[in-house]
Amino acid sequence: MIFADLNSDLGESYGAYTIGADDEIIPLVSSVNIACGWHAGDPLVMQKAVALAKRYGVSIGAHPGYPDLMGFGRRNMNASPAEIKAYIQYQVGALSAFCRAAGVRLHHVKPHGAMYNMAGADIKLARAVAEAVAEIDDKLVLLALSGSEMIRAANEIGLPCASEVFADRHYEEDGSLRARSKPDSVIHDEEECIARVLRMVTEGKVKAVTGRDIAIRADSICVHGDTPEAIRFIRRIRDTLTENGAAIKPF
Numbered sequence: 235m236i237f238a239d240l241n242s243d244l245g246e247s248y249g250a251y252t253i254g255a256d257d258e259i260i261p262l263v264s265s266v267n268i269a270c271g272w273h274a275g276d277p278l279v280m281q282k283a284v285a286l287a288k289r290y291g292v293s294i295g296a297h298p299g300y301p302d303l304m305g306f307g308r309r310n311m312n313a314s315p316a317e318i319k320a321y322i323q324y325q326v327g328a329l330s331a332f333c334r335a336a337g338v339r340l341h342h343v344k345p346h347g348a349m350y351n352m353a354g355a356d357i358k359l360a361r362a363v364a365e366a367v368a369e370i371d372d373k374l375v376l377l378a379l380s381g382s383e384m385i386r387a388a389n390e391i392g393l394p395c396a397s398e399v400f401a402d403r404h405y406e407e408d409g410s411l412r413a414r415s416k417p418d419s420v421i422h423d424e425e426e427c428i429a430r431v432l433r434m435v436t437e438g439k440v441k442a443v444t445g446r447d448i449a450i451r452a453d454s455i456c457v458h459g460d461t462p463e464a465i466r467f468i469r470r471i472r473d474t475l476t477e478n479g480a481a482i483k484p485f
Contacts, residue, residue, distance in 0.1 A: 238435055238475050239396070239454040239485040240468065241265035241377070243297055243346065245283035246274035246306075246460060254459035260286045262468045264484045265293040265454060267344045267377070270325035273299030273307025277328075284332045293484035294333060295377060298325035299346030307347035308414065315362035318349065322366035330370075341484070342396070343367045344377035345384075354382035355410060361387045368393045375485070380451045381409040396485040397451040399440070401431045401467060402458055407442040409450070418443060420461065427467050428474050431455055435480060453485045 244260065245268035246253040253274065260266060260283075268283045269275030275283075287294045298321060299307030313321070326343055333340045345353055345363055353359040360383035367374050368391055378384035380397035388395035402421045404412040412419040421427050434440050434452045442448050457467050472482055 236480040237483055238480045239264050240482055241454050241456050242459040243267045244459045245269045245279050247279045248274055248276050255465060256283055258465050259459050260292055261290045264482050267295040267297035268329055270296055270298045270329050272301045272325055273346050280329060281332050284336050288336050288338045293341040295342035295344050296326040296329040297344055297346050298322045299349050310348045315358050318359055318362040319366040323370060326370055342375040342377045353384050354379045357383045360384040364388045364391055364393050396453040398454045398456055399434045399450055399452040400456050401427050401471060402461055405440055405442045407444045407446055409448055412443055422463055428470050431471050432474055
């Protein structure tokens, strides 16, 4: 049997501003990545997201990003490896406290946005990410882009890692995600999304924007929680994978 983890980036509301539909998405996924207050989220939002994940038996991950609330953590920053390391440990520590208070275990760490993309391409930043996680708890899993430098860095130090693929994003030929500043970076067509996910899970391949097939490993499938199609995509992905003999469970 094929096992597939379905994850979503959540806990991204802030104060009076609501982003995403955590209440509806958390019951549908097997893992969540909760914003830690720097690119999105706040203490009450973090606390609520942890409680919801506990209620539905969903694996909890920390989703640390750059200190860029206005840019939603999607703007590149010229931060050193030492700074990246401290940023991650600070934010993971905050979410860990909410997990401990709720009596649940923090399962994984997935960097957000620009930090995720930059560390995915730069081995020095990738090593800082992997070391930051390992120093907190070497049993935490690093969730990172399939084929990225973060996967390489985790393997170098023996940190557990899982390869992530994206249901709602297009890929460049080198395996990186197409920048959001470029056209056709986000997938809004439901049928295209479903076909790509099924192929990534069953064949280990995805078509890049150039039209060329690239190899990919799908330990976990991400659907962004802040897109309008998120709930519909997640439901269809669950149904399609189940119909094709896959079991939805945490990586």
